[in-house]
Amino acid sequence: MIHVLVLKEQGSLLELVDPRLGSDYNKEEVTAMINVAPLCTKANAAARPAMSSVVSMLDKARLLLRH
Numbered sequence: 001m002i003h004v005l006v007l008k009e010q011g012s013l014l015e016l017v018d019p020r021l022g023s024d025y026n027k028e029e030v031t032a033m034i035n036v037a038p039l040c041t042k043a044n045a046a047a048r049p050a051m052s053s054v055v056s057m058l059d060k061a062r063l064l065l066r067h
Contacts, residue, residue, distance in 0.1 A: 001038065008035075032061035 013034045036057050042048050
């Protein structure tokens with residue numbers, strides 16, 4: 001998790017993407033997913049969002065990307 005925070009500060013989140021994908025992915029969608037992921041990996045399960053909330057966050061990010 002600390003590695004992710006360092007990459008975020010450096011503006012290098014896309015380094016987390018599996019290199020086997022090459023450039024075959026949407027950078028904005030991946031960035032949105034990476035930004036939501038830490039919420040889903042909290043040690044305390046009660047602090048994690050419900051899956052419906054995660055889906056909602058990702059849907060909102062996707063809609064924002066369209067405009």
